[in-house]
Amino acid sequence: MSWFSRPASETQVTHGQRLWLYIFAGITMTLLVVPTLIVIPMSFSDSQYLEFPPEDWSLRWYHNYFSSPEWMGATATSFKAAILTTIVATPIGVLAAYGLHASKIPFIRATFVLLITPMMVPVVLIAIGAFYAYVKLQILYTMTGLVLAHALLAIPLVVIVIGSALKSYDMNQENAARSLGAPRWKAFMTITLPQIRFAVVTSALLAFLTSFDEVIVAMFISGGDNSTLTRNMFNALRDQIDPTIAAISTIMVLVTTVLMIVAQVFGTDKSQK
Amino acid sequence: MSAAATLNSDGLARDERLERLRLFGLASPAILLVMVILVIPVGWLFYVSFLGADGSFSLENYERMIERKSYARIFYTTFEVSILTTILCIVIGYPLAYFMSQLPNKWANICLVTVLLPFWTSLLVRTYAWLVLLQKSGLVNEWGMSLGLWEEPLRLVHNMSGTLIGMVHIMLPFLILPVYSAMRQIDRDYLKAAANLGASPRRAFWTVFFPLSTPGLFAGALMVFVLCLGFFVTPAVLGGGKVIMVSMKIVSNIELFVNWGAASALGVVLLTLTVGILWIASKFLNLDTVSKGGH
Numbered sequence A: 001m002s003w004f005s006r007p008a009s010e011t012q013v014t015h016g017q018r019l020w021l022y023i024f025a026g027i028t029m030t031l032l033v034v035p036t037l038i039v040i041p042m043s044f045s046d047s048q049y050l051e052f053p054p055e056d057w058s059l060r061w062y063h064n065y066f067s068s069p070e071w072m073g074a075t076a077t078s079f080k081a082a083i084l085t086t087i088v089a090t091p092i093g094v095l096a097a098y099g100l101h102a103s104k105i106p107f108i109r110a111t112f113v114l115l116i117t118p119m120m121v122p123v124v125l126i127a128i129g130a131f132y133a134y135v136k137l138q139i140l141y142t143m144t145g146l147v148l149a150h151a152l153l154a155i156p157l158v159v160i161v162i163g164s165a166l167k168s169y170d171m172n173q174e175n176a177a178r179s180l181g182a183p184r185w186k187a188f189m190t191i192t193l194p195q196i197r198f199a200v201v202t203s204a205l206l207a208f209l210t211s212f213d214e215v216i217v218a219m220f221i222s223g224g225d226n227s228t229l230t231r232n233m234f235n236a237l238r239d240q241i242d243p244t245i246a247a248i249s250t251i252m253v254l255v256t257t258v259l260m261i262v263a264q265v266f267g268t269d270k271s272q273k
Numbered sequence B: 001m002s003a004a005a006t007l008n009s010d011g012l013a014r015d016e017r018l019e020r021l022r023l024f025g026l027a028s029p030a031i032l033l034v035m036v037i038l039v040i041p042v043g044w045l046f047y048v049s050f051l052g053a054d055g056s057f058s059l060e061n062y063e064r065m066i067e068r069k070s071y072a073r074i075f076y077t078t079f080e081v082s083i084l085t086t087i088l089c090i091v092i093g094y095p096l097a098y099f100m101s102q103l104p105n106k107w108a109n110i111c112l113v114t115v116l117l118p119f120w121t122s123l124l125v126r127t128y129a130w131l132v133l134l135q136k137s138g139l140v141n142e143w144g145m146s147l148g149l150w151e152e153p154l155r156l157v158h159n160m161s162g163t164l165i166g167m168v169h170i171m172l173p174f175l176i177l178p179v180y181s182a183m184r185q186i187d188r189d190y191l192k193a194a195a196n197l198g199a200s201p202r203r204a205f206w207t208v209f210f211p212l213s214t215p216g217l218f219a220g221a222l223m224v225f226v227l228c229l230g231f232f233v234t235p236a237v238l239g240g241g242k243v244i245m246v247s248m249k250i251v252s253n254i255e256l257f258v259n260w261g262a263a264s265a266l267g268v269v270l271l272t273l274t275v276g277i278l279w280i281a282s283k284f285l286n287l288d289t290v291s292k293g294g295h
Helices: A016-037 A039-043 A060-066 A069-102 A108-120 A123-137 A143-167 A172-179 A184-195 A197-213 A216-221 A229-239 A244-266 B002-025 B028-049 B060-067 B069-102 B105-120 B123-134 B139-146 B160-184 B188-196 B201-229 B233-238 B246-255 B260-284 B288-294
Strands: none
Touching: A016 A039, A016 B069, A016 B105, A016 B123, A016 B160, A039 A244, A039 B123, A060 A069, A060 A244, A069 A108, A069 A143, A069 A197, A069 A229, A069 A244, A069 B002, A069 B028, A108 A143, A108 B028, A108 B260, A123 A143, A123 A216, A123 B028, A123 B246, A123 B260, A143 A197, A143 A216, A143 B028, A172 A184, A184 A197, A197 A244, A216 A229, A229 A244, A229 B123, A229 B233, A244 B105, A244 B123, B028 B260, B060 B069, B060 B260, B069 B105, B069 B160, B069 B201, B069 B246, B105 B160, B123 B139, B123 B160, B123 B233, B160 B201, B160 B233, B188 B201, B201 B260, B246 B260
């Protein structure tokens, strides 16, 4: 019996009968991944015009990138903003998720909806709203302003990830610690937090990526010395196809891949596998 | 004795209420942030949208939206792009999710990486990649011509087709992830039972499997549609100024014309549409699946 005529599912469809599905899935997966990865070989091309495969290889676009004070400054801003956003949004989000989970007062549901609104409101509106608020607060084009706005965007993710982790966590463990005399914060820090640490790592990574990838809000409220990498990239993309962007894109893909690996290693609970 | 006990239980109840309030207070930094940077400014935009050029109350910003043809076209384009992207995502994403749900865990996880890698990669990087691939001398045109599929280089970018290709690529994971997770939860014994009772594979799929996967499909499609409505970056870059969506008009109203009234009115309409659709959808399905599926 060849592979083609073997049943592929519970309904006795054979592999041969749904070969089209495998081919379709293969093409789709290729189309999903290839555009993400194709910038890597392109970034090593020597040509002004992006070609694939490149005829001559060179590092000139990386040289362009690393020797440009503007790009370097923007990269530093992006990393700084992303790290600070993680530091600000993760604890605020964890506190909020825990507070909502533990206090069983009537308007919890409404508060939860309020906290995830930044995910539902179109980003353009958040951007112009923040722009207006920052003019009043006089924090336009500052790192503080950038971090606060990015934290706002990251908080829904943290609240959702931590909230769902707490749902599957048994609060009685914390109550046991408290009945033995531990204060609430200590019971949380020593009993609860270690058990939801995977969710905390995941949400911290999401916060980092949210900030690092964000374009539209940064377009409005970051500028001057505090201009982010994505803001500069977007402006460059609107003007022309500059191969330097390929080099920067490659570095961004690298950052993402490293974060994904970190998430895999530290963000998943191995005991549950 | 009993009076003391009541007193004590009153005290305990009061303590408990206090404790709950204190716990709720832990959410206050997050609430404060959302209020100051989102709710109050958006409330102000609401207010500004009802101010006329002379600063008094007026509906002129909304009237202009109804009167001018250009605004109607922008809304039309926005819906066109959003609906087409959602349909394409369903047509492409559903079979892939089905394929992955049929694989053993180990293989499914490897395939899942092909969905998650683009999902995690910057939107700008992917938009840029499509810009390069679809340009006149880009890879797609070169291969298409060398394979004899078309003679002249096609205009694939800086128009609607480029925008759709880019949007579908960016939105696909938002559809695939909830659909896949819904499919994973389907008990395969139902399908076995259907087959045993004589249902053809096609019938078993459409009457058993597909209906059970629809909550995930609805959640994913809704997520994609709502995200498309407010999308900015990809149409701005791949549309090349020919595909103008509401969010882009909002930005140009502020960046080019510094017209807060017009921008705010558009923003209010966009927000109302988005929230309205989510609200109606929440009547029919559990939105938690949307948020879980999306991330």
